[in-house]
Amino acid sequence: MMRRFDFRRALLGAILGLGASSSALGQSLDLASARIIDLTHPFDSKTIYWPTSPSGFELKPLFNGVTKGGFFFAANSFCSPEHGGTHLDAPRHFAQGHWTSADIPIERFVGPAVVIDISAKAAENSDYRLQPEDIAAFEAAHGRIGEGAIVLLRTGWSTRWGDRKAYLGDDAPGDASHLHFPGFGAEAAALLANERRVRMIGLDTASVDHGPSQDFPVHRIVAAADVSGLENLANLEQLPPTGAIVFALPMKITNGTGGPARIIAVIPR
Amino acid sequence: MMRRFDFRRALLGAILGLGASSSALGQSLDLASARIIDLTHPFDSKTIYWPTSPSGFELKPLFNGVTKGGFFFAANSFCSPEHGGTHLDAPRHFAQGHWTSADIPIERFVGPAVVIDISAKAAENSDYRLQPEDIAAFEAAHGRIGEGAIVLLRTGWSTRWGDRKAYLGDDAPGDASHLHFPGFGAEAAALLANERRVRMIGLDTASVDHGPSQDFPVHRIVAAADVSGLENLANLEQLPPTGAIVFALPMKITNGTGGPARIIAVIPR
Numbered sequence: 001m002m003r004r005f006d007f008r009r010a011l012l013g014a015i016l017g018l019g020a021s022s023s024a025l026g027q028s029l030d031l032a033s034a035r036i037i038d039l040t041h042p043f044d045s046k047t048i049y050w051p052t053s054p055s056g057f058e059l060k061p062l063f064n065g066v067t068k069g070g071f072f073f074a075a076n077s078f079c080s081p082e083h084g085g086t087h088l089d090a091p092r093h094f095a096q097g098h099w100t101s102a103d104i105p106i107e108r109f110v111g112p113a114v115v116i117d118i119s120a121k122a123a124e125n126s127d128y129r130l131q132p133e134d135i136a137a138f139e140a141a142h143g144r145i146g147e148g149a150i151v152l153l154r155t156g157w158s159t160r161w162g163d164r165k166a167y168l169g170d171d172a173p174g175d176a177s178h179l180h181f182p183g184f185g186a187e188a189a190a191l192l193a194n195e196r197r198v199r200m201i202g203l204d205t206a207s208v209d210h211g212p213s214q215d216f217p218v219h220r221i222v223a224a225a226d227v228s229g230l231e232n233l234a235n236l237e238q239l240p241p242t243g244a245i246v247f248a249l250p251m252k253i254t255n256g257t258g259g260p261a262r263i264i265a266v267i268p269r
Numbered sequence: 270m271m272r273r274f275d276f277r278r279a280l281l282g283a284i285l286g287l288g289a290s291s292s293a294l295g296q297s298l299d300l301a302s303a304r305i306i307d308l309t310h311p312f313d314s315k316t317i318y319w320p321t322s323p324s325g326f327e328l329k330p331l332f333n334g335v336t337k338g339g340f341f342f343a344a345n346s347f348c349s350p351e352h353g354g355t356h357l358d359a360p361r362h363f364a365q366g367h368w369t370s371a372d373i374p375i376e377r378f379v380g381p382a383v384v385i386d387i388s389a390k391a392a393e394n395s396d397y398r399l400q401p402e403d404i405a406a407f408e409a410a411h412g413r414i415g416e417g418a419i420v421l422l423r424t425g426w427s428t429r430w431g432d433r434k435a436y437l438g439d440d441a442p443g444d445a446s447h448l449h450f451p452g453f454g455a456e457a458a459a460l461l462a463n464e465r466r467v468r469m470i471g472l473d474t475a476s477v478d479h480g481p482s483q484d485f486p487v488h489r490i491v492a493a494a495d496v497s498g499l500e501n502l503a504n505l506e507q508l509p510p511t512g513a514i515v516f517a518l519p520m521k522i523t524n525g526t527g528g529p530a531r532i533i534a535v536i537p538r
Contacts, residue, residue, distance in 0.1 A: 038375040044523035054331065054346060059524060062323065062350065069484050072365040074526045077323060079348040081331065086521070096341040106307040106533060215338050249518040249531030252355070254313035255328060257343045262518035262531070264375060 037244075039233045039263040040086040041161055048167055048206060048232065049084030051176045056084065082258045086232045088250035089208070093257040094216065095223035101256030104228060111150040111199040113244040113265055114138075115236060119156030122182040126169065128155075129185030129210050135192070142241050145196045150246040153203035154236040155182040161234065169211050183210030186217040193225035200248060202230025202263075230263060239265055306513075308502045308532040309355040310430055317436055317475060317501065318353030320445045325353065351527045355501045357519035358477070362526040363485065364492035370525030373497060380419040380468040382513040382534055383407075384505060388425030391451040395438065397424075398454030398479050404461070411510050414465045419515045422472035423505040424451040430503065438480050448480035455486040462494035469517060471499025471532075499532060508534055 091098035169180025360367035438449025
């Protein structure tokens with residue numbers, strides 16, 4: 001407990017710009033219960049990739065044991081398509097000439113989380129798409145979505161993670177023509193990207209477009225606006241509608257169209 | 270400028286737990302100049318790996334052009350050993366049974382940065398190792414290193430990044446027996462891991478042990494204490510000795526001994 005407490009004081013004290021002797025330091029002590037939530041699924045042989053992906057995640061042990069020097073050592077190599085598991089879609093994924101993974105300004109990976117819960121509607125209709133009316137309802141309850149927000153769509157699908165057929169709607173290898181899962185709608189995506197000017201969008205399914213999509217309008221709309229996407233998120237049910245801060249840090253791949261990302265949310269209280 | 274300002278207000282307001290109408294919101298406006306520094310080198314064919322690594326970073330384009338549907342699309346696959354470029358060493362790398370990349374508690378990836386500058390000594394002696402006296406001198410100037418800190422060693426070596434021979438001291442493929450670069454010393458590492466109980470250590474060279482090391486005492490000491498390492502960091506010269514907050518988020522690899530990490534520092538003022 002002491003370690004946790006000290007850490008929060010240090011973290012929040014530093015963000016507040018307070019020295020250890022500042023009289024205002026007491027203010028940060030109210031936030032000792034701040035939590036960090038991991039929004040990331042692990043990468044392993046069960047990690048879900050798009051049905052047409054040439055491969056999944058492959059880990060190759062290079063060494064695992066006691067060396068000639070007498071000490072333990074272990075190291076691996078791995079291969080992965082960029083777009084599988086919990087990952088980033090860079091604008092370059094669907095917009096020629098736009099930012100690659102390594103081009104995206106670092107400030108774009110950090111922002112206040114806005115969590116829109118459509119899990120009840122998605123439970124009724126697995127192909128449900130976020131509508132402008134859903135955004136209006138969210139804003140009526142929680143205030144207008146601010147410029148620079150990171151909008152996370154909670155569909156409830158992460159409870160299906162690990163079950164390919166339940167998660168994607170179909171598990172036929174190489175065939176992406178019979179998928180079913182919820183997503184953003186094109187109008188809602190345009191509203192978020194172009195009017196609210198959000199920093200990123202993300203969700204707990206395999207694609208920002210819903211399963212049946214074959215022309216990926218949401219991907220294209222957000223990429224054209226230099227808004228990145230986050231897919232296959234975990235633990236969104238642990239986030240409040242507003243108030244968390246997301247840090248979504250992807251691998252910095254030169255010429256990357258996306259890639260594995262470690263994504264966390266910091267909840268101040 | 271307006272976007273940047275609004276973002277900082279939103280971010281810091283959220284951390285402070287302040288609503289938009291809070292009278293205390295003005296306080297966060299003083300921090301409008303907060304900056305985010307990317308401490309990460311990009312992954313590409315020039316990324317530096319250990320001389321005995323079986324391969325470097327390999328990017329394989331899967332598609333890059335206009336689809337049958339008439340829209341642009343691009344995606345890649347990639348392969349990489351875990352330990353190259355800007356990456357994390359999990360405790361499992363050198364300590365049997367200790368945390369893998371996916372095991373490390375998420376709170377361990379975030380903490381107040383302590384930046385110890387040995388670049389002058391390293392310029393004189395490229396095999397220099399951080400000594401307990403260097404830590405004592407740092408603490409005399411900046412205060413005791415707190416539990417949970419992330420201690421970053423600035424050696425100046427990141428200016429050599431891209432030049433294998435200058436960075437590693439030798440560029441003979443497959444031969445790691447003639448390397449020269451600075452690092453942590455074993456006594457200093459033990460002090461940081463076991464007495465100061467820091468969260469992570471990191472530096473701007475290829476290894477937390479200095480180049481000539483063949484038995485890697487620093488790796489073994491910190492791994493045994495469940496302290497992770499960060500290697501091949503960039504831009505440490507942009508950080509203050511104290512006051513920044515590090516977010517070092519690695520790929521979440523099941524059974525991983527480490528892996529690519531995107532590492533940033535948030536400087537409040």
